[in-house]
Amino acid sequence: MRLSNVLSSVLAGATALQSVAALPQDLWSRDTAAATAASFTVSPKVFIISMFTPEAETWYGIPEFDLLAINITVPGLSMLFPDVHCTDDGEICQLTTGEGEINAATTIASLVVSPHFNLTQTYFMIAGIGGVSPEVATLGSVTFARFAVQVALQDEFDAREIPENFSTGYVPFGTTAPGQYPTSIYGTEVFEVNAALRDRAIELASTATLNDTDAAAAYRANYAADPEYAAGASGPTIVPCDVATADVYYSGILLSEAFANTTTLLTNGTGKYCSSAQEDNASLEAFLRAAMHHLVDFARIIVMRTGSDFDRQYPGETATQHLLYDHQNGHIPSVTNIYLAGVKIVQGIVNDWDKTYAAGITPTNYVGDIFGTLGGTPDFGPYASGAPATKRSIQARRRPM
Numbered sequence: 001m002r003l004s005n006v007l008s009s010v011l012a013g014a015t016a017l018q019s020v021a022a023l024p025q026d027l028w029s030r031d032t033a034a035a036t037a038a039s040f041t042v043s044p045k046v047f048i049i050s051m052f053t054p055e056a057e058t059w060y061g062i063p064e065f066d067l068l069a070i071n072i073t074v075p076g077l078s079m080l081f082p083d084v085h086c087t088d089d090g091e092i093c094q095l096t097t098g099e100g101e102i103n104a105a106t107t108i109a110s111l112v113v114s115p116h117f118n119l120t121q122t123y124f125m126i127a128g129i130g131g132v133s134p135e136v137a138t139l140g141s142v143t144f145a146r147f148a149v150q151v152a153l154q155d156e157f158d159a160r161e162i163p164e165n166f167s168t169g170y171v172p173f174g175t176t177a178p179g180q181y182p183t184s185i186y187g188t189e190v191f192e193v194n195a196a197l198r199d200r201a202i203e204l205a206s207t208a209t210l211n212d213t214d215a216a217a218a219y220r221a222n223y224a225a226d227p228e229y230a231a232g233a234s235g236p237t238i239v240p241c242d243v244a245t246a247d248v249y250y251s252g253i254l255l256s257e258a259f260a261n262t263t264t265l266l267t268n269g270t271g272k273y274c275s276s277a278q279e280d281n282a283s284l285e286a287f288l289r290a291a292m293h294h295l296v297d298f299a300r301i302i303v304m305r306t307g308s309d310f311d312r313q314y315p316g317e318t319a320t321q322h323l324l325y326d327h328q329n330g331h332i333p334s335v336t337n338i339y340l341a342g343v344k345i346v347q348g349i350v351n352d353w354d355k356t357y358a359a360g361i362t363p364t365n366y367v368g369d370i371f372g373t374l375g376g377t378p379d380f381g382p383y384a385s386g387a388p389a390t391k392r393s394i395q396a397r398r399r400p401m
């Protein structure tokens, strides 16, 4: 099937139309939206989720497939990135959410209810850049998460007003000191994805030769002074480790350590913090809600983050110098490696579709959110011995006003 032919017949009368980018305005204004909505459905095998332009552009103009063959405008996507882009056979699609938790959640929530997509068997690959911990990874590293943790969902005090006996200004909701397990749970604190799928993704990505640059190598060499940062001082590799989500673009040893601690706390010691980004929990929450209604399969999500910068300064440098003034030079290898590693995963899924991926990769770990919404027993959080009595009661357990 060539999607362009299908779309041309949908738009009978509109000759020489190569794209449906202009479709909504056209059809909406003719008030035939409802009729059009069901007139074509794309069932992608792989859907790449980018968060901003450089992460998207690394996929355009590549030799393996042409994502700009078809554009489908979906209401609810960002005004900066209004279209889903697909190959002409509809097997591979990509969109850009816009940055931060609000943009990610809104875009994914809109995608999953679009009548133009059947996403029940689709593999989603969140493929973005992020900050990395030099204790675990480096500039250009390609990390794959099992846990995504919303680390800034906490009380926060300015550093100048932190009590002497607090290790950080972040205090979990409903508690009175850093490091205590939160008693007020929003439900988006932690998501766990399919570790068996993650391991396959790592295997596929490991066949790629990763990119690096002399400038990135020169910056990471600064980390060699601390033996704890051996991973940061070495060249980029593929690393299984977990991602922290926060709209706050934090930087520095203390905040990074505080959020690594939060990741450990919220995953009950299983999660291994290594990267930071601004969207993953938000996208995962929207996917989770869609999975509740069988619109997507939550066990078909891959979370990949490549290292564009370090989350903390090197020995002898200040946190502000590191983030605000230094050129860390990780941008080129990070966006290049999204493509180099990611294309192996996309091709692996498409090529082995019938044999392996159509049926799904059965998870052996718990998959889902902190509430146990999708069934199964969370291996983190307070609801291991059973779902909350009522989910409403959790929401009611807010701090007294």
Ligand SMILES: *[C@@H]1O[C@H](CO)[C@@H](O)[C@H](O)[C@H]1NC(C)=O
Pocket (backbone or CB within 6 Å): 018, 019, 021, 068, 069, 070, 071, 083
């Ligand atoms: C799809 O949109 C992109 C810009 O986002 C454009 O470069 C490309 O030419 C469009 N493709 C078609 C078939 O119109």
Ligand SMILES: *[C@@H]1O[C@H](CO)[C@@H](O)[C@H](O)[C@H]1NC(C)=O
Pocket (backbone or CB within 6 Å): 043, 118, 119, 120, 121
């Ligand atoms: C979506 O695709 C699945 C798998 O091919 C199929 O079983 C299902 O009927 C489709 N749903 C719709 C609404 O077309």
Ligand SMILES: *[C@@H]1O[C@H](CO)[C@@H](O)[C@H](O)[C@H]1NC(C)=O
Pocket (backbone or CB within 6 Å): 147, 148, 149, 150, 151, 152, 153, 188, 189, 190, 191, 192, 244, 245, 246, 263, 266, 280, 281, 282
């Ligand atoms: C994001 O998800 C991770 C794990 O999936 C969770 O630990 C974290 O609390 C979440 N963060 C937000 C802000 O939702």
Ligand SMILES: *[C@@H]1O[C@H](CO)[C@@H](O)[C@H](O)[C@H]1NC(C)=O
Pocket (backbone or CB within 6 Å): 163, 165, 166, 177, 178
């Ligand atoms: C910090 O000190 C305050 C008052 O001095 C005390 O009430 C509180 O329990 C202490 N907190 C911790 C975490 O030690």
Ligand SMILES: *[C@@H]1O[C@H](CO)[C@@H](O)[C@H](O)[C@H]1NC(C)=O
Pocket (backbone or CB within 6 Å): 210, 211, 212, 213, 332, 333, 336
């Ligand atoms: C990495 O990518 C950049 C930008 O495309 C390129 O200039 C450089 O030669 C690449 N380095 C390696 C080692 O492939």
Ligand SMILES: *[C@@H]1O[C@H](CO)[C@@H](O)[C@H](O)[C@H]1NC(C)=O
Pocket (backbone or CB within 6 Å): 167, 168, 178, 254, 255, 257, 258, 261
């Ligand atoms: C992180 O946790 C460790 C171990 O509990 C503690 O020593 C350290 O002070 C914490 N760091 C921050 C910044 O909270």
Ligand SMILES: *[C@@H]1O[C@H](CO)[C@@H](O)[C@H](O)[C@H]1NC(C)=O
Pocket (backbone or CB within 6 Å): 181, 268, 378, 379, 380, 381, 382, 383, 384
């Ligand atoms: C995780 O840790 C919290 C706080 O200590 C505890 O209440 C909860 O039962 C633990 N959950 C699991 C699955 O171990």
